[in-house]
Amino acid sequence: AATGKGNYRHFMEKELHEHPVVLGDTLTQYLDPMTRSVTLPPLPFDPATVPRMTITACGSAFLAGLVGRYWIEQLARIPVDADVASEFRYREPPLPEGGAALLVSQSGETADTMAALRLLRENAQKVVAVVNVPESSMAREADGAVLTVAGPEIGVASTKAFTAQLAVLACLAIGFGRARGTISIEDEAKLTASLLEVPGNAALVLERDAEIRAMAAEVAKARDVLFLGRGTLFPIAMEGALKLKEISYIHAEGYAAGEMKHGPIALIDNAVPVISLCPSGPMFEKTASNLQEAAARGGRIMAFTDDLGAEKLARFAERVVVLPRVGAFSAPILHAIPVQLLAYHVAVLKGTDVDQPRNLAKSVTVE
Numbered sequence: 001a002a003t004g005k006g007n008y009r010h011f012m013e014k015e016l017h018e019h020p021v022v023l024g025d026t027l028t029q030y031l032d033p034m035t036r037s038v039t040l041p042p043l044p045f046d047p048a049t050v051p052r053m054t055i056t057a058c059g060s061a062f063l064a065g066l067v068g069r070y071w072i073e074q075l076a077r078i079p080v081d082a083d084v085a086s087e088f089r090y091r092e093p094p095l096p097e098g099g100a101a102l103l104v105s106q107s108g109e110t111a112d113t114m115a116a117l118r119l120l121r122e123n124a125q126k127v128v129a130v131v132n133v134p135e136s137s138m139a140r141e142a143d144g145a146v147l148t149v150a151g152p153e154i155g156v157a158s159t160k161a162f163t164a165q166l167a168v169l170a171c172l173a174i175g176f177g178r179a180r181g182t183i184s185i186e187d188e189a190k191l192t193a194s195l196l197e198v199p200g201n202a203a204l205v206l207e208r209d210a211e212i213r214a215m216a217a218e219v220a221k222a223r224d225v226l227f228l229g230r231g232t233l234f235p236i237a238m239e240g241a242l243k244l245k246e247i248s249y250i251h252a253e254g255y256a257a258g259e260m261k262h263g264p265i266a267l268i269d270n271a272v273p274v275i276s277l278c279p280s281g282p283m284f285e286k287t288a289s290n291l292q293e294a295a296a297r298g299g300r301i302m303a304f305t306d307d308l309g310a311e312k313l314a315r316f317a318e319r320v321v322v323l324p325r326v327g328a329f330s331a332p333i334l335h336a337i338p339v340q341l342l343a344y345h346v347a348v349l350k351g352t353d354v355d356q357p358r359n360l361a362k363s364v365t366v367e
């Protein structure tokens with residue numbers, strides 16, 4: 001049955017292994033492999049003229065939204081405001097006439113996100129819910145719904161729903177960019193082609209399982225863990241830290257790599273794993289030099305990168321896991337998988353209740 005664990009020990013493990021299928025199902029809703037173009041779903045606003053967008057959500061869904069903000073700003077040049085729903089709803093943000101909002105939620109029932117939805121609508125914003133449950137409250141109350149096709153997610157800590165959210169946001173960003181003329185047809189074809197390779201690359205990432213389990217054995221001994229990333233990998237660093245906290249109960253922080261010297265560097269010693277998301281690309285040298293600084297202070301550098309980044313990082317990193325080289329656009333989707341796998345293996349080693357971590361709920365329907 002779709003809701004059984006099959007041969008897996010935990011729902012989380014099963015759901016992690018569903019990434020390739022879920023990403024394929026979600027992407028093919030919006031991407032045409034023949035024409036290498038994006039078909040936007042019906043939207044209650046015109047992306048060509050929208051002056052500004054709000055993205056709001058809670059938990060991992062918010063972190064997916066943060067990646068969406070980078071993409072939409074970069075590709076479509078729409079200013080995007082992103083905030084957690086519990087802050088957004090009380091901070092009285094000025095909302096422009098004709099503005100639009102994206103809400104991101106697996107369940108479509110989270111209380112704060114739901115309240116943000118109502119506030120946005122009261123303020124004449126056109127609201128689109130990116131949800132995994134088509135019959136959810138958010139899907140019903142929003143002006144439009146865009147579906148992730150992740151199937152039921154049982155593990156409390158989100159895995160496949162998170163990457164499916166990223167996949168949808170990536171498609172929207174390309175579609176918005178085309179609608180506004182801020183990217184060309186050639187750009188669209190290139191970006192689409194790179195997304196179409198994501199499911200196959202996700203399968204390759206899952207093959208790194210043994211290496212990630214070995215990394216987990218080291219991480220499991222730590223009291224504090226630092227995750228670093230830049231650009232779209234910064235929210236993924238935060239997701240890595242969130243996931244590790246949630247299911248292994250190890251204290252972790254996700255930081256923008258360039259911000260490390262403004263605080264976390266004070267904590268670094270030879271007991272602190274510094275886990276970095278550092279694929280080759282325009283930001284590589286900057287992040288690598290931040291890592292070198294952390295290494296110089298005794299930090300134990302563990303890096304997720306690709307073949308091009310591996311050689312340099314191996315000079316000072318304790319562990320380097322080589323992922324497929326995919327280009328900056330799809331990198332955050334692929335890097336989400338190993339940080340989830342890492343948290344999973346650490347939790348298993350620590351013997352926690354992986355699918356039902358203490359004090360957490362799958363869907364937080366109270367404020």
Ligand code: G6P
Pocket residue numbers: 058059060061062104105106107108109110113156157158360361362363364
């Ligand atoms: C809880 C879950 C998280 C999830 C968050 C938002 O904290 O444990 O995995 O990201 O709620 O839930 P939603 O259903 O709105 O995505």
